[in-house]
Amino acid sequence: MKTQVAIVGAGPAGLLLGHLLRAEGLDVVLVERASPDYVLGRIRAGVLERTTTDLMDRLGLGARMHAEGLPHDGFHLADGERLIRIDIAALTGRQVMVYGQTELTRDLMAAAPERGLEILYDAADVALHDVEGDAPYLTYRKDGSDRRIDCDFICGCDGYHGPSRQAIPPSVGTAFEKVYPFGWLGILADVAPCNHELIYANHARGFALASMRSETRSRYYIQVPLDEKVEDWPDERLWDELAVRLGPEAAAHMARGPALEKSIAPLRSFVFEPMRHGRLLLAGDSAHIVPPTGAKGLNLAASDVAYLSEALVAYYRRNDRDAVAGYSSRALARVWKAERFSWQLTRLMHRFPDNDAFDRRMQLADLDYIASSTAAQTSIAENYVGLPL
16 A cells, blocks of 8 residues: 555544645545544543644534533632632633543544545554655554555654654654653543533642533542552542542532543653654654643644644645654644643642642642732643644
8 A cells, every 4th residue: 555644543643633634635544553442432631722623623523522512711720728710711812622532533533434534443563664764664464464555754643652653763862751659540420510610629638630521521530649549449439539629619519420430540741852753753642741730632732733734735735845854843842831831730739749848838829829910820821721833
């Protein structure tokens, strides 16, 4: 098989990139190691920046998102006693949209056949070859036979553990990483949210987050040590802890219900440079990971895809090789700003093992300053709603 662009990974980043390139008339093939059901079964966050929603609208795929998603004008920071509202609409003139990543992926998958976007699922042992030359290619195994895709470019949208980043020699790339000494224990339940906007809570016992997937389905998290087990947290204990950490106002409106899903996710900050090597270009989690504080993961992948699609279209339309060459530096400038915001918010809202009483007072002083400063709230709102491309 031969194509212009081969995309490794058919999660939201790969699908979004594939649709953008197909909309410009380019030949594209996506290769995904998992099945469609497995891809849709991955539960992820769902706060979308304007960058992401604009891309869906540009593709003509935003109708269900606007019909079922929840536009949010703000969110809250909590210090255990009060809610500090960050009015992002008033401060920036923009909104975010609560719409599950699974639903966005479903929309992109459903539109693929009619738009001629070819996706090869259940492709095992994907390997990248000759990415430094002018004729890279992929090999993979499907239905018991070895197969090959020749292409002009390979785009790695295959996540942190995928083969794309591994195809860049260690002598060429540099990884920057911070692993956090705790994780998030999450619960998904069919209960109404305790607030119509998200609440990020800093409590002496640790961080908590109240979020939602819809007006009838809620997603909650608490910070836990890395050695905690899900089995140590029966539903009743988790609901009790959420009520304490979120504070009295949120607890008074918190409905309880059985867990539909419960899991613990570790947190890390990670950036790999460069995001381009020869004819291989990385996007999304293959190049960077952010802690979920601040909801930047999917949105940062979307901005990568926006830059990458522009670069590839410029190459094919105008033979603009500089656009492809400049992709990495352009994307990384925004990546590092998003990493900074996620890191800052994580430091502000979580209890670290080496925190002492002084550190705790500094967090509370920061929150008190934010509560009284329009300038501080504006800075947070600008980063939360998404910096311009």
